[in-house]
Amino acid sequence: RVFVLSSLPQKNEPRRKKDGAALLSFEKSKLGLDTDSRSSSKHSSMVHERQLGHQELRETVNMVGENRIVRQVVEPLTLKQLKTRNTTSDPCQQFKILVVDDSPIYRKLVQQSLSHEPYPIIFAKNGREALDCFAAHQPDVVITDWTMPDVTGLELCQSIRRDFGQSYSYLILLTSHTNKEQVIEGLAAGADDYLTKPFHPGELVARVGVGRRIIDLHRQVEAKNRQLEELALTDSLTGLHNRRAIDLWVSSQLSAAARHDFSIWVAMADLDHFKRVNDTYGHDAGDTVLKYFAEILKANTRKANVCGRLGGEEFLMILTHGDKEQVSIAIERVRNAFETGKFKFGDHMIRATASFGVAGFRGPKPPEFNTLLARADAALYSAKHQGRNRVEFG
Numbered sequence: 001r002v003f004v005l006s007s008l009p010q011k012n013e014p015r016r017k018k019d020g021a022a023l024l025s026f027e028k029s030k031l032g033l034d035t036d037s038r039s040s041s042k043h044s045s046m047v048h049e050r051q052l053g054h055q056e057l058r059e060t061v062n063m064v065g066e067n068r069i070v071r072q073v074v075e076p077l078t079l080k081q082l083k084t085r086n087t088t089s090d091p092c093q094q095f096k097i098l099v100v101d102d103s104p105i106y107r108k109l110v111q112q113s114l115s116h117e118p119y120p121i122i123f124a125k126n127g128r129e130a131l132d133c134f135a136a137h138q139p140d141v142v143i144t145d146w147t148m149p150d151v152t153g154l155e156l157c158q159s160i161r162r163d164f165g166q167s168y169s170y171l172i173l174l175t176s177h178t179n180k181e182q183v184i185e186g187l188a189a190g191a192d193d194y195l196t197k198p199f200h201p202g203e204l205v206a207r208v209g210v211g212r213r214i215i216d217l218h219r220q221v222e223a224k225n226r227q228l229e230e231l232a233l234t235d236s237l238t239g240l241h242n243r244r245a246i247d248l249w250v251s252s253q254l255s256a257a258a259r260h261d262f263s264i265w266v267a268m269a270d271l272d273h274f275k276r277v278n279d280t281y282g283h284d285a286g287d288t289v290l291k292y293f294a295e296i297l298k299a300n301t302r303k304a305n306v307c308g309r310l311g312g313e314e315f316l317m318i319l320t321h322g323d324k325e326q327v328s329i330a331i332e333r334v335r336n337a338f339e340t341g342k343f344k345f346g347d348h349m350i351r352a353t354a355s356f357g358v359a360g361f362r363g364p365k366p367p368e369f370n371t372l373l374a375r376a377d378a379a380l381y382s383a384k385h386q387g388r389n390r391v392e393f394g
Contacts, residue, residue, distance in 0.1 A: 095212060098122045098139035100130040100156065101174065102148045106197070110143060113201035114208065127151025131159060139169060141211040143204075146175035146186065154189040161190035168218045170211030174199065237287060238294035241308035246316060247369065249306050253320065254366040263362040265327045266369075267317040268376040269293075269334075272353045272388040274313035281345040289343060289352050296337045300330065315354075324360065324393065331356050331391045339389060353389035355380060360393075 097119050099110045107123055114121060122137055124130035127148050134142070142160065146153040157171050173186045173194040186194055192214070193207050233245035241249070250264075257264045271293060278286040290313065297307040297315060307317045317334070319327050335354060343350050357380025359372050379394030386392070 095141075095215065096120045096122060096137055096139040097208065098124065098130060098133055098137070098142045098144075100124045100127065100142065100144035100148070100153070102126055102145065106145065106174070109199075109201075110204065113199075113204045117205060117208070119208075127153070127156045130156055134160060134164065134169075138164070138167060140215045141170045141172065141208055143172045143174060143208070146173055146177065153191075154186060157186070157190035167222075168215065170214050172207055172211065235294075235309040238291055238309050240294050240297065240315070241306060243308065243310055246306065246308045246310075246318070250318060250369045253318070254361070254369060257320065257361065258364055258366040261362070261364075262321045263323065263360055264372075265319045265322065265358055265360040266372045266376045267319065267327070267331050267356055267358045267391075268310075268373070268380045269297075269315040269317065269354050269356050270380055270384070271313040272355055272384075274352075277350070277352065281348070281350075285343070285345045292341060292343070293338055293352075293354065296334055296341075300334050300337070327358060327360070328391060328393075331358060335389070335391060355383040355388045356391040357381065357383055358391065358393045 097114065099107060099121060101107050101110070102125055104125075107125070111121065111123075122133050122139060124133045127144075127150050130142070130144065131151065133139075142156075144153045144156050148156075151159070153173050153175070157173070160169060160171065170193070171191045173191045174197055175182070175186065175194055176197045177183065177186075178196055183194055193210065195204060195207060233242060233248070234240070235242045253264060256262075271289065274286065274289070277289055290309075293315065294309065297317060301307045301317065302319075304321065305317065305319045307315065309315050317331070319330060322330070335356060339351065339353050341351065343352065357376045357378065359375035359379060361367055361372060375394045379392045382394070383390045383392040
């Protein structure tokens with residue numbers, strides 16, 4: 001992105017007004033940029049547009065008292081451009097700063113200090129407005145005055161730490177206090193850093209840079225935690241849910257089925273003579289067969305249902321909102337698709353089959369999941385006993 005500081009528009013340029021109390025330096029495009037841009041009735045906005053290559057660049061100048069902020073929006077890319085575009089967006093576009101101060105002079109000073117930094121800035125003129133802005137925009141850094149008439153900077157830090165613990169924001173207190181006891185009090189209230197007034201612009205930029213690095217580290221940790229959580233709930237070979245993920249899903253679904261009177265069916269599947277495939281053609285061949293069956297399960301599982309791998313050659317399908325006939329048709333579709341598949345290992349062409357055992361529930365009192373699983377397992381044993389490659393209900 002190129003950030004443009006434009007001169008004030010001429011009188012014949014179009015004007016428009018925006019509702020709300022805070023303003024943000026980026027408007028949302030249809031590609032998903034953060035958008036919330038608001039100003040009071042005293043604020044005015046001026047928009048002018050020009051062409052930049054194949055994209056339309058819109059520059060919006062917001063006037064807040066004497067404050068003037070230039071915002072830039074690049075119009076949505078074409079479908080072809082989206083397909084070739086790097087999916088990793090510029091982190092500067094995601095990093096937002098909330099400035100809270102009841103003094104328009106200090107708001108202006110902070111704005112000028114950060115004018116060369118590519119960060120969207122949200123302004124709030126008191127603590128209550130800051131809490132509303134924080135809830136709406138979840139800024140990464142908050143620069144707040146200590147002394148304000150309604151909610152103080154200390155109370156703002158405490159509220160953010162108490163009420164918005166799901167994500168971390170770096171909090172900087174601006175204060176004229178130099179007493180160490182008060183500095184300690186501010187840090188204990190939840191602030192990460194402080195800066196004494198009057199502050200040096202370079203020092204403010206540097207401290208925001210520290211906050212940026214801390215927030216980047218938090219994002220990396222959160223991304224790794226999400227990845228680890230996903231891995232903990234996924235079978236590594238097939239990409240299906242594992243037993244732990246299935247247990248978590250079923251525990252809530254059984255209660256919902258009893259409460260809203262819909263059915264749940266548990267179908268256990270076991271690949272027939274799978275040990276023979278492993279022993280004859282090797283474990284790589286066995287993995288190929290397992291992954292093929294997993295793909296068939298995924299292709300035949302609706303979003304309202306779930307499928308997974310219990311371990312070895314045992315799989316599970318859980319189906320909701322259907323009667324016995326509908327479930328039978330769905331399971332037969334999976335069984336038939338797997339039966340018709342062919343596998344070539346070396347000079348040998350083989351087929352594989354699977355047996356299924358199904359148990360269902362519908363009523364006001366939900367059973368334990370292990371009870372349904374045991375019934376499905378007994379039905380699976382019956383299917384094996386009756387010749388394999390079949391579906392049995394228990």
